[in-house]
Amino acid sequence: MSENKHPRNAMNAVDPRRWAALAVVLIASFMDAVDVTVVHMAIPHIQQDIGASSAQVQWITGGYALTFALGLITGGRLGDLFGRKRVFLLGVVGFTATSLICGVAGNAEMLLAGRVAQGAMAALMVPQVLSIIHVTFPQRERGKVFGIYGAVMSLGTIAGPLVGALLVQGDLFGLGWRPIFLVNLPLGIAGLIAGVLVVSESRAERAARLDLVGVVLASAGLLALVLPLTQGRELGWPAWTYVSMAASVPVLALFVAWERGLLRRGGSPLVVLSLFARRSFAGGQGVQLMFGLASGVFFLAWTLYLQLGLGWSPLKAGLSGLPLSAAMMAGAGMSMQVLVPRFGRVVLQAGALLAAAGMLLFACLAQHYGSGIATWQAIVPLIPMGLGMGLIIAPLTDVILSEVPHEHAGSASGLTNTTVQLGQAVGVALSSVIFFARLGHGDPAAQAAKMPYAFTGSLWYVAAAFVAASALLATLPRTAGTKKPTAGPARRSEQQDTTVPVA
Structure with a gap:
């Protein structure tokens, strides 16, 4: 393995395998996004099968997010120093192996340990995705690529509950909830083989010790x-x-x-603090934190509310999330291709307020109708929430990384993922105070009766997080994400990189 002594000239040639490489890293991102929420629909079955307590349930969901958050900055930096492809493939192998551990777990302790280890392996894999995109694609293509990335992440986040519901209710081979983890095995193996073949290696020009x-x-x-x-x-x-x-x-x-x-x-x-001197980067991290906090509180409470509070089957609960997924994807597409390039920051702010309005509507309906809420009434509020989140997620990633030097792509990617995952971990942890505390320690029937009350209370916190995100978006440049005319010399140099490609 040798280093190219002329990285700028080497990077001027666009990687012909970049779109195939994008497909590989997006599969990895999708696996991670699904695994964050796939376990939610299986929680009642996991509790019944292996006797997990409320605290263990929180750790099975929040433990993944916590170790993911703790390791993301380190994982991003390792990619900068030792090769993004190398660390990405190592993460894929580890993620696949720990998925197997979760799938064969015989008790709550083993499942919890597997989830914690799975989060650590995802922390090696996921930061390399944005880094590989950042250094593989020329600037003129990144807006489109980050739009695709945002849509895939939106789909994965909401597909998790549906995939979990289908696998749990389908009871494949009599395995109950276990296929929600075992399904990662063929995906991981395929991703590993494809990654070896089509992803190009790169790392920071000036390697240093961790x-x-x-x-x-x-x-x-x-x-x-x-x-x-x-x-x-x-x-x-x-x-x-x-x-x-x-x-x-x-x-x-x-x-x-x-x-x-x-x-x-x-x-x-480990953290390049000078990145925070850029308004787009610093403000974007705050928004990511609020979004993680909102999703950490919402998805756990939502899935328990639908299944235990309303008595819905896992499949019905999972299908009810499809409008949210469709709205997120539609919002992401409109945002990246039409709205943000023309109107800039105001689109992201409007998206946050729209998501908050959806949560307030849900809170009012759940409080008024209680356990008698109709199916359509539990679905309609998800549409403005999904549209609002879609308007922000895809362009925000592009805005955050737009001013980051390529040599710090891994560190910046790690930080960007860390803030949202830390927010999710804190959100799941806060559920102990703002959701489970309202349920109390009674028997399951008593807790089910209190579920609408507990869920309604949690939605006010979710709405507050979206409002705070809108306020933080005001710190971004007003023209963030808008298209600007680029002079000829700038276009010719846009692909220059301080990253060293490795043969």
Whole structure:
């Protein structure tokens, strides 16, 4: 394996396999997006089969998001340093293997451990997706590519519950809920073979050692915040939970100080803090955090509300999410191709407010009709929510990465994914306080009767997160995402890259 000594000239030639490579990395993204939510529809069956407690259910869902969030920055940086293709393929292998562990788990503890490990493997795989897109496609094609990426992620997020419902209710080979994880095996093997053949290798021009101190500090700070939120209610909020949450602040502050000091000493920090000097990057991270928080609270409460509160079958509950998926895809397409190139930031802000309006409508209907809510009344509010989220998701990724140098593509991608996954982990953890606390510790019948009340209360928090996202979007440049005329010399140099392709 040798390095090209003239990376700029090498990158001027557009990779002829870039669209095939895009298909491979999008399959990996789809697998991850599905796995975040696929388990939701199977929760009642998992509880019945292996006796998982409420706290274990939260960890089965939130543990994946937590380890994913903890490892994303490191995973992105590893791709920059040691090769994005290499780390991506390693993540695919690990994700496939841990999916097998989840699928054969005989008890809640083994399933929980498998999910935590699965999140860690996804943290190696997923950051490379945006990095590979960023360094493989010329600037003129990235808007279209990120539009496709946003649509696939939207589809995967909402397809998760439907896929889970079909697999659980289908009871393939008498395996019950287990195929929701085992289905990743053929996809993972196919993705590995195709990735070896069509994805080109690349890494940062100036390789450096991994910032291990930064890894430890960032992981410790995030874990100190999320762990007590998840376990606190189940344990009765002992003193250590408050101490842990308070300790997360100085630990994360120490992480920032260490990263700054390392950069001054000429080292290679885990997080390139200079990226936050760009308005599009800093503001976009805040929006990603709010979106993760909203989805972390909503999807867990929503699936339990439909199945346990309204008595819907997994298939009916999964099918009810199709309008949300279709609306997200439609919103993403309109946003990237028509609206954002013409109107810029205001489209994203309108999308956040539209999503908030959908949640407020859902809260009012659920509160008024209770367990007697009609099917159409439980579906209609999902349409404005889906349209609003679609208007934001696809263009936001392009806006965030638009000003990022290619040599920091992995770090930026890791940060971008980390914020949304951290938001989801915190959202699932907060469900302990704003959803499960309202259900109480009664028997299943008593909890089912309280489900509409608990679900309605959680929707106000989801709507608040979308409103906060709209406010944060005001920090983006007003013309973010709009098409600007490009001079001839700029067009000729748009494909130049500081990334080293590897033969």
